[in-house]
Amino acid sequence: MAKNLSPDRILQLGFGFWATKTLLTAIELGLYTELARKPMSAEEVTKHFQFHPRSVRDFLDALVALGMLRRNGTKYDNTPETAAFLDRSKPSYMGGMLEMCSRRLYKFWNDLPDGLRTGKPQNEAKTGGNLFEAIYKDPELVRGFLSGMTGLSIGAAQAIAKKFPWKKYKTFVDVGAAQGALPVQVALAHRHLIGAGYDLPVVEPIFMDYVRSFKLQDRLRFHQGDFFKDPIPGADVIVMGHILHDWNLEEKRMLIQKVHAALPKGGAFVAFDAVIDDDRKKNAFGLLMSLNMLIETTGGFDYTGADCRGWMKDAGFRQTRVVPLVGPDAMVIGIK
Amino acid sequence: MAKNLSPDRILQLGFGFWATKTLLTAIELGLYTELARKPMSAEEVTKHFQFHPRSVRDFLDALVALGMLRRNGTKYDNTPETAAFLDRSKPSYMGGMLEMCSRRLYKFWNDLPDGLRTGKPQNEAKTGGNLFEAIYKDPELVRGFLSGMTGLSIGAAQAIAKKFPWKKYKTFVDVGAAQGALPVQVALAHRHLIGAGYDLPVVEPIFMDYVRSFKLQDRLRFHQGDFFKDPIPGADVIVMGHILHDWNLEEKRMLIQKVHAALPKGGAFVAFDAVIDDDRKKNAFGLLMSLNMLIETTGGFDYTGADCRGWMKDAGFRQTRVVPLVGPDAMVIGIK
Numbered sequence: 001m002a003k004n005l006s007p008d009r010i011l012q013l014g015f016g017f018w019a020t021k022t023l024l025t026a027i028e029l030g031l032y033t034e035l036a037r038k039p040m041s042a043e044e045v046t047k048h049f050q051f052h053p054r055s056v057r058d059f060l061d062a063l064v065a066l067g068m069l070r071r072n073g074t075k076y077d078n079t080p081e082t083a084a085f086l087d088r089s090k091p092s093y094m095g096g097m098l099e100m101c102s103r104r105l106y107k108f109w110n111d112l113p114d115g116l117r118t119g120k121p122q123n124e125a126k127t128g129g130n131l132f133e134a135i136y137k138d139p140e141l142v143r144g145f146l147s148g149m150t151g152l153s154i155g156a157a158q159a160i161a162k163k164f165p166w167k168k169y170k171t172f173v174d175v176g177a178a179q180g181a182l183p184v185q186v187a188l189a190h191r192h193l194i195g196a197g198y199d200l201p202v203v204e205p206i207f208m209d210y211v212r213s214f215k216l217q218d219r220l221r222f223h224q225g226d227f228f229k230d231p232i233p234g235a236d237v238i239v240m241g242h243i244l245h246d247w248n249l250e251e252k253r254m255l256i257q258k259v260h261a262a263l264p265k266g267g268a269f270v271a272f273d274a275v276i277d278d279d280r281k282k283n284a285f286g287l288l289m290s291l292n293m294l295i296e297t298t299g300g301f302d303y304t305g306a307d308c309r310g311w312m313k314d315a316g317f318r319q320t321r322v323v324p325l326v327g328p329d330a331m332v333i334g335i336k
Numbered sequence: 337m338a339k340n341l342s343p344d345r346i347l348q349l350g351f352g353f354w355a356t357k358t359l360l361t362a363i364e365l366g367l368y369t370e371l372a373r374k375p376m377s378a379e380e381v382t383k384h385f386q387f388h389p390r391s392v393r394d395f396l397d398a399l400v401a402l403g404m405l406r407r408n409g410t411k412y413d414n415t416p417e418t419a420a421f422l423d424r425s426k427p428s429y430m431g432g433m434l435e436m437c438s439r440r441l442y443k444f445w446n447d448l449p450d451g452l453r454t455g456k457p458q459n460e461a462k463t464g465g466n467l468f469e470a471i472y473k474d475p476e477l478v479r480g481f482l483s484g485m486t487g488l489s490i491g492a493a494q495a496i497a498k499k500f501p502w503k504k505y506k507t508f509v510d511v512g513a514a515q516g517a518l519p520v521q522v523a524l525a526h527r528h529l530i531g532a533g534y535d536l537p538v539v540e541p542i543f544m545d546y547v548r549s550f551k552l553q554d555r556l557r558f559h560q561g562d563f564f565k566d567p568i569p570g571a572d573v574i575v576m577g578h579i580l581h582d583w584n585l586e587e588k589r590m591l592i593q594k595v596h597a598a599l600p601k602g603g604a605f606v607a608f609d610a611v612i613d614d615d616r617k618k619n620a621f622g623l624l625m626s627l628n629m630l631i632e633t634t635g636g637f638d639y640t641g642a643d644c645r646g647w648m649k650d651a652g653f654r655q656t657r658v659v660p661l662v663g664p665d666a667m668v669i670g671i672k
Contacts, residue, residue, distance in 0.1 A: 005420050007430055011488075013402065016353070051452045065620035081346060119389070280401075284398060287401050291398060
């Protein structure tokens with residue numbers, strides 16, 4: 001063994017679930033929401049959450065050491081980040097997806113070895129269910145899932161509002177719009193645009209609530225539909241964010257073809273996801289997201305920019321390019 | 337929401353279980369051990385491990401992006417670190433503890449909310465078992481556990497061999513010696529010392545194998561015993577590494593008292609653990625280790641340097657001090 005090698009990175013990654021599950025537990029139990037009302041001592045936290053006194057201070061102080069809480073004297077309080085993003089009473093709450101991680105995904109990922117052996121999902125599907133059916137049946141779950149998706153998409157949506165040449169276009173549709181993070185950010189930044197969200201009927205009231213909270217209901221409307229059964233509504237620009245990766249190759253190609261059919265000549269398709277670097281060596285989050293598609297879907301996978309540009313060209317798009325957004329996300333643009 | 341706040345750190349920590357479980361799966365399945373024999377293509381990995389083809393490249397490329405594999409052309413290979421520390425056929429293997437994380441602890445930590453509410457362990461104890469009994473009954477598990485402990489202790493053991501004033505002393509005993517990482521490192525660095533490991537009888541052959549592999553059997557012997565029932569053998573220096581944190585306060589005090597009784601005047605007690613900083617705001621690993629004691633034990637907890645110095649003083653030690661070792665570990669020294 002070379003003397004200058006250290007196992008530190010291996011140990012840090014291997015024991016990483018301790019820190020992750022500690023944070024997810026705090027989110028799941030609503031600790032940040034309570035602390036946003038008022039800072040609390042360990043005794044107050046114990047009482048409010050009906051904890052056993054044994055490990056409360058370890059739990060809270062571990063969150064302090066992780067930068068996920070602050071302690072002043074004996075009182076625990078939010079950091080600026082946890083106050084902004086993990087307080088359920090704020091519109092900027094993005095813990096919905098992390099609550100799902102705590103309640104569902106963390107344990108499903110324990111079966112990654114089974115997933116690798118079988119190629120089959122390791123979530124509710126194992127007992128005959130289906131992720132999207134399970135979520136879309138339950139209005140509470142839908143709301144949590146959709147606001148969670150907003151948390152995951154808002155950074156990319158803001159970057160797309162800035163980086164895509166919206167001045168050239170008049171109308172857009174966001175396919176699989178969820179709560180409407182992208183339509184809202186784009187409409188806020190470009191007052192000449194008329195847009196729409198397209199999603200399953202159950203999404204409409206949640207989308208419209210969100211749109212109205214930004215007073216954008218005059219320029220943003222909702223189209224009900226199922227992109228497997230129905231045509232995609234036409235517009236100058238069609239966006240799909242965190243959608244293509246859910247589906248297998250045949251389904252991906254079918255969706256891209258439908259988008260192509262719905263666009264006018266010169267129209268643009270903007271697909272965004274955690275697009276993997278073409279050499280598949282750098283975007284760890286994108287590659288792990290693709291493994292998450294193994295856990296969660298029957299055929300979904302994430303893809304490189306080159307993969308997506310190839311599918312777009314095969315569907316008839318004249319020009320394609322990849323534009324990095326924020327963090328692991330990028331958009332692939334296809335011009336008809 | 338302040339404009340310059342970013343949810344990146346929250347998301348990175350919250351989704352951290354994806355990367356962790358991917359690494360743990362590779363260790364559990366023996367991928368690093370196979371790749372140490374020869375680099376393999378994705379197809380060879382698929383065949384050897386009987387994987388479904390769907391997600392093999394995502395799994396392997398995610399490990400590449402995490403710095404936990406290398407890919408040259410189509411062949412996947414170990415990094416220098418994974419070759420040194422995650423190949424089961426090398427004595428420097430330290431995956432034993434991480435295999436336990438993958439097979440046991442990852443899923444037990446899913447019940448952290450229950451642990452916080454009840455103050456009770458969330459491992460085999462939930463169904464009537466006991467961690468140490470379960471491990472110590474099964475010779476295979478014992479060997480994996482003990483070599484895992486070596487992986488976790490070897491850095492601290494090397495630091496103690498350097499930083500403790502061993503020249504002043506002639507004999508030492510490591511109480512709860514496990515495989516013998518500490519006695520071996522100390523004996524290698526200081527040829528004048530005569531030492532011993534003290535642990536349960538089942539540990540003896542594993543300890544002696546390890547000691548003989550360093551040709552130290554003339555200076556290191558083994559004492560069988562149970563530190564709850566039997567006296568601790570006397571020596572100039574008594575060491576306890578990653579032991580005190582397993583037990584409740586009363587048990588901790590009893591063990592410290594037993595050590596005090598076994599030392600001569602001027603003798604030294606060296607306790608090492610992931611000692612928490614006195615302000616309990618920095619050593620995240622130590623605080624999370626203490627939560628791990630909630631998951632794994634009925635009363636164990638990690639402690640600050642000030643806590644331990646106080647218990648040592650109460651037991652009659654004249655002088656005490658805390659000396660940082662490597663990473664999150666520190667030693668607390670008490671002089672009788």
